[in-house]
Amino acid sequence: MPTLEEALVAYDRGIASDEDRLRYGSGPLEEAIRSSPALERNLRHAFEHGDIKQFTLNAGQHRGAGGAYNYPTQSLDLTPDAFASRGELIFMLGHET
Numbered sequence: 522m523p524t525l526e527e528a529l530v531a532y533d534r535g536i537a538s539d540e541d542r543l544r545y546g547s548g549p550l551e552e553a554i555r556s557s558p559a560l561e562r563n564l565r566h567a568f569e570h571g572d573i574k575q576f577t578l579n580a581g582q583h584r585g586a587g588g589a590y591n592y593p594t595q596s597l598d599l600t601p602d603a604f605a606s607r608g609e610l611i612f613m614l615g616h617e618t
Contacts, residue, residue: 523575525554525561525568532576545578545604553610560611563618573597573618587613 587603
């Protein structure tokens, strides 16, 4: 099972362009996670217990939503919309975790 930190590194590797990595990569994602101790604790627990195994960026899926939990892949599928603000990202991550 990957740790939260390993999942953040893998997530960054999956983003094709440097521009997208700056806007939607692990930097802003990790900042949002670390800004909420409760969210960080819940995400760590979910990764440690195998409930979540990865983050993905899916621009074409989940239109109109910040993201969703994908049960078959045990991933948190994020969309660019989730990164509109740190508050939006924190809300979506907390809701889906």
